[in-house]
Amino acid sequence: MSGVMTKNIKLLLLGLIQQGVEQFVISPGSRSTPVVLILAELAKKKANVKLFVDVDERSASFFGLGLAKDSHQPVALICTSGTAATEYSSAVAEAKLSNLPLIVITTDRPMELTNIGAPQAIDQVDLYGNNTKYFTQLQVQDNAESVSDFISFESQRIVLLAKQDPKAPVQINLPLRKPLMPEFETPDPTFQKLEDLSNPTKIDFSWLKQFQNKKVMLIAGPTNTTIADELVQLSHHKNWPLVSDILSNTRGFEVIENFDLTTKLLDSDSISNYQPDLVLKFGATLVSANISNWLKNLPTAVTIVNCSNNGLSDHTLSSNKVLFDDPKTIVTSLLETDVIGSKAYFEAMEQLDQETSALKTKIVDQQFSEMSLPKIMGEHSSDQANFFISNSMPVRDFENYFAAKAGQSIYCNRGANGIDGVVSTALGTAMRHLENYLLIGDLAMFHDMNGLMMAKRYQIPITIVVVNNDGGGIFSFLPQATAKDYFEMLFGTPQDINIEKMAYLYDFSYFDGSTSEKFKQALASQNQQKIIEVTSDRNNNLQQHQDLEKTLQKELNDFVRNQH
Numbered sequence: 376m377s378g379v380m381t382k383n384i385k386l387l388l389l390g391l392i393q394q395g396v397e398q399f400v401i402s403p404g405s406r407s408t409p410v411v412l413i414l415a416e417l418a419k420k421k422a423n424v425k426l427f428v429d430v431d432e433r434s435a436s437f438f439g440l441g442l443a444k445d446s447h448q449p450v451a452l453i454c455t456s457g458t459a460a461t462e463y464s465s466a467v468a469e470a471k472l473s474n475l476p477l478i479v480i481t482t483d484r485p486m487e488l489t490n491i492g493a494p495q496a497i498d499q500v501d502l503y504g505n506n507t508k509y510f511t512q513l514q515v516q517d518n519a520e521s522v523s524d525f526i527s528f529e530s531q532r533i534v535l536l537a538k539q540d541p542k543a544p545v546q547i548n549l550p551l552r553k554p555l556m557p558e559f560e561t562p563d564p565t566f567q568k569l570e571d572l573s574n575p576t577k578i579d580f581s582w583l584k585q586f587q588n589k590k591v592m593l594i595a596g597p598t599n600t601t602i603a604d605e606l607v608q609l610s611h612h613k614n615w616p617l618v619s620d621i622l623s624n625t626r627g628f629e630v631i632e633n634f635d636l637t638t639k640l641l642d643s644d645s646i647s648n649y650q651p652d653l654v655l656k657f658g659a660t661l662v663s664a665n666i667s668n669w670l671k672n673l674p675t676a677v678t679i680v681n682c683s684n685n686g687l688s689d690h691t692l693s694s695n696k697v698l699f700d701d702p703k704t705i706v707t708s709l710l711e712t713d714v715i716g717s718k719a720y721f722e723a724m725e726q727l728d729q730e731t732s733a734l735k736t737k738i739v740d741q742q743f744s745e746m747s748l749p750k751i752m753g754e755h756s757s758d759q760a761n762f763f764i765s766n767s768m769p770v771r772d773f774e775n776y777f778a779a780k781a782g783q784s785i786y787c788n789r790g791a792n793g794i795d796g797v798v799s800t801a802l803g804t805a806m807r808h809l810e811n812y813l814l815i816g817d818l819a820m821f822h823d824m825n826g827l828m829m830a831k832r833y834q835i836p837i838t839i840v841v842v843n844n845d846g847g848g849i850f851s852f853l854p855q856a857t858a859k860d861y862f863e864m865l866f867g868t869p870q871d872i873n874i875e876k877m878a879y880l881y882d883f884s885y886f887d888g889s890t891s892e893k894f895k896q897a898l899a900s901q902n903q904q905k906i907i908e909v910t911s912d913r914n915n916n917l918q919q920h921q922d923l924e925k926t927l928q929k930e931l932n933d934f935v936r937n938q939h
Contacts, residue, residue, distance in 0.1 A: 385561070400435045400453070410482060432454050434829065436462065436796070452478070471544060483499045595619050597620055679694070765797045801826075820877070841908050851867075853866075887910075
């Protein structure tokens with residue numbers, strides 16, 4: 376029986392590898408023994424197959440998520456049976472909403488040990504429900520030849536399904552009975568490769584002719600598709616200003632980077648000067664709620680949403696045309712049209728963006744604050760740097776105050792917008808890079824401090840900037856802050872975490888970066904793994920944001936009135 380099991384598990388793993396799965400994250404356990412042993416033997420012979428071991432399943436799943444974000448390829452997770460598999464749930468949900476192709480392999484008790492009181496046995500069939508795109512259960516200990524044929528087919532098909540737009544996680548459940556030891560040094564079985572013959576075609580954009588010399592705006596939202604160069608080329612070739620979300624990876628080029636602030640701070644008369652006739656929107660939900668609200672209230676603009684990576688997801692309900700197609704195909708087809716936009720509109724949007732950038736920089740430079748951190752991090756990083764940003768305040772401050780360089784990668788878990796698994800995901804995105812940064816708050820750091828073990832185990836170079844305001848800083852900006860009697864207990868939630876001791880626990884170098892000079896010196900240090908703690912006060916941070924916006928609001932509206 377071990378020979379049959381060995382052959383079929385090899386077929387399963389070789390099928391995954393054949394279709395592009397080269398990175399496997401393993402959380403060891405007894406029931407997964409044959410899978411991980413056979414995989415380890417294959418990896419020893421195949422240089423392209425990489426194994427990562429993380430004993431914390433929750434951390435492992437977010438680490439795999441980060442690998443998928445950065446590589447744009449499917450990544451496999453492997454765990455033992457029981458509650459170990461449930462620990463993947465948060466990352467699977469994030470992968471579903473972020474359109475990332477995780478291949479989740481859960482090993483299980485056999486049929487005769489389910490629902491009968493056996494230890495470490497839970498119902499793992501379709502464990503993640505609607506958060507996975509497809510579920511399959513494979514009987515790798517069945518010796519029928521047809522089963523082997525099915526496994527070689529199904530293992531390839533499931534990867535193709537995961538990679539097909541909209542990309543999403545899938546689950547493979549493997550019930551295994553003892554004995555679990557496989558045979559070693561057996562020949563690799565042969566199988567038929569399953570070929571993907573998808574061939575995107577040109578799209579008909581003849582209806583665009585009505586927008587010749589009109590005000591057309593491009594919006595690049597968060598995306599897992601590498602189309603930054605193509606979108607920038609489209610923008611400048613067509614005179615269509617490109618509004619760039621911080622997670623679109625189009626920053627660093629000549630794009631519109633400050634539209635979040637301008638849509639928030641310009642009054643209705645001023646913003647009406649920049650109202651487009653057409654919006655072409657790419658990517659997922661924007662970081663900017665201000666731009667989303669502006670889209671929702673546009674009276675005339677027709678919005679096209681590219682839906683190949685995120686389904687028809689538009690909570691603004693502003694879309695009245697939809698394209699389910701490959702983003703590069705859409706951009707190529709748009710480039711081939713003869714339609715050119717209004718040069719005056721393009722230049723007006725550029726002037727507004729440049730003025731906003733100059734004004735906010737002058738204000739931010741006057742005082743060291745949480746808003747200063749993205750700006751300083753940008754100044755002290757190269758064009759090859761990789762950034763991961765936590766949710767809540769860090770991603771919002773990066774949206775408004777980070778000046779990216781072309782070539783930098785910027786990531787965040789914006790599927791479910793959660794703060795769990797941030798450290799592990801950041802380390803996953805960092806594996807291929809030599810210069811990595813993570814900006815995170817103290818609560819998110821507390822949530823995933825175990826993730827630091829992966830940095831220690833694999834010597835991943837990373838600079839972690841922890842904004843320690845002793846609690847949830849973003850809640851100070853929300854209506855809950857008015858409930859003074861209960862706010863600290865229920866929303867502020869101070870944890871009194873000693874960041875320095877946390878750093879030493881995982882062999883990180885520690886730096887105090889609570890002044891501008893100290894922060895810059897810490898960033899400049901040559902330590903490969905370091906944590907820089909920036910202490911902050913939540914109430915002061917709120918006031919500093921409000922003061923900046925009040926000053927910027929007056930000066931921006933004066934600028935627009937003078938222009939028009």
